[in-house]
Each structure stands twice: as structure tokens, then as C-alpha cells.
Amino acid sequence: MSRAVFLDRDGTINKDFGYVSKIQDLEFERNAVEGIRMFQDLGYRLIIITNQSGIARGVHTEEQTQRFNDELVRRLGAEDIKIDGVYYCPHFPGGKVTEYAIECGCRKPKIGMISKALEQYPDIELEKSVMIGDKVQDVETGKSAGCITILVNTGKGGGDGQAKPDYVAADLKDAAEWVASLR
Numbered sequence: 001m002s003r004a005v006f007l008d009r010d011g012t013i014n015k016d017f018g019y020v021s022k023i024q025d026l027e028f029e030r031n032a033v034e035g036i037r038m039f040q041d042l043g044y045r046l047i048i049i050t051n052q053s054g055i056a057r058g059v060h061t062e063e064q065t066q067r068f069n070d071e072l073v074r075r076l077g078a079e080d081i082k083i084d085g086v087y088y089c090p091h092f093p094g095g096k097v098t099e100y101a102i103e104c105g106c107r108k109p110k111i112g113m114i115s116k117a118l119e120q121y122p123d124i125e126l127e128k129s130v131m132i133g134d135k136v137q138d139v140e141t142g143k144s145a146g147c148i149t150i151l152v153n154t155g156k157g158g159g160d161g162q163a164k165p166d167y168v169a170a171d172l173k174d175a176a177e178w179v180a181s182l183r
Contacts, residue, residue, distance in 0.1 A: 001124075013032050014029060033081070034173045056095025130175075152172060
């Protein structure tokens with residue numbers, strides 16, 4: 001059996017400038033690379049799960065999102081970090097791109113992206129895995145999946161409502177240090 005850390009993208013790994021899709025806007029949050037590396041060293045699978053409603057809203061395309069994700073994975077790879085999977089939800093019920101303007105099972109706080117990761121990695125034990133993000137919906141996703149939940153004070157820093165995570169971390173490095181202390 002294995003453990004995973006499910007990482008929100010914008011505001012958690014990279015800076016959230018609003019509907020981030022341009023490679024020139026790829027800037028890591030403070031201590032993000034160090035924190036992700038620590039999770040890797042602790043033996044966690046590294047899986048990114050991200051809502052990308054900008055696709056449904058017509059702000060950017062799936063192709064732009066994929067290029068951005070590929071570049072993010074490449075830059076982390078240059079730091080000797082292996083991302084095991086990247087899953088994104090292009091949907092938003094109020095979107096203007098008809099094919100994506102739907103209610104779905106993958107948009108956080110639903111657990112569809114975690115379920116997809118489990119199809120690829122069925123040995124992941126959710127109760128020993130961690131969900132980390134900067135929004136309440138990230139915490140809710142982790143709780144619904146049965147994961148340990150961490151809210152990071154980067155990006156939105158939980159300013160979108162009341163979250164009840166298992167831990168509130170300054171950033172991904174602090175999150176990794178806390179998880180390491182549980183072992």
C-alpha cells in the first residue's frame with residue numbers, strides 16, 4: 001500500500017494570479033519546491049488536483065492548461081521531483097463554453113479527481129494520504145475522501161470561508177514538516 005499527497009495547484013504550488021494558464025505566469029509559492037521534495041522524500045506519491053473553471057468560462061483553453069501543467073511538472077522535474085499525476089476539472093456550471101458548463105463529479109469539493117488517481121494508483125490508502133490546498137473546498141475534498149487535511153496560508157489562505165483542517169500550515173514546507181512529525 002502507498003500514501004499520496006494530493007496538492008491543489010494555484011495558490012498552493014504556484015502563485016494564483018487568477019485563471020493562471022500562461023507559462024510566463026508560472027511562479028512558485030514560497031517554500032513550495034522544498035515542501036514537495038520533503039513529501040517525496042517521506043515516500044508519498046505526488047498528485048496534483050486542480051479546478052480549472054477558466055476553461056468553462058472561456059478564459060483559457062484545455063490546451064493552454066495542459067501546456068502550463070506540463071511546464072510545472074517539467075520545472076519540478078528539474079528539481080528532482082517526480083509528479084505522479086495531474087488531474088484537472090475544466091467544468092463550471094455557470095460557464096459560457098457549453099461543453100464544459102455542466103455539473104460534474106470532479107469539481108472540488110467533490111472527489112472525482114481523487115477517484116481518477118485511485119484508478120491509476122489503486123494501492124493508495126486514503127486514510128494515510130494528505131490533501132493540501134489554500135481554499136475551503138480543498139479541505140472539504142480531503143475530508144470527503146477520508147484524507148488528512150492541511151490548509152496552507154499561501155494563495156487564498158482559507159479566506160474563502162470557514163475551514164476545519166487537521167492542520168493550518170504557513171506553506172508546503174511547514175505542511176511537510178508537520179506530516180513528518182506525525183510518523
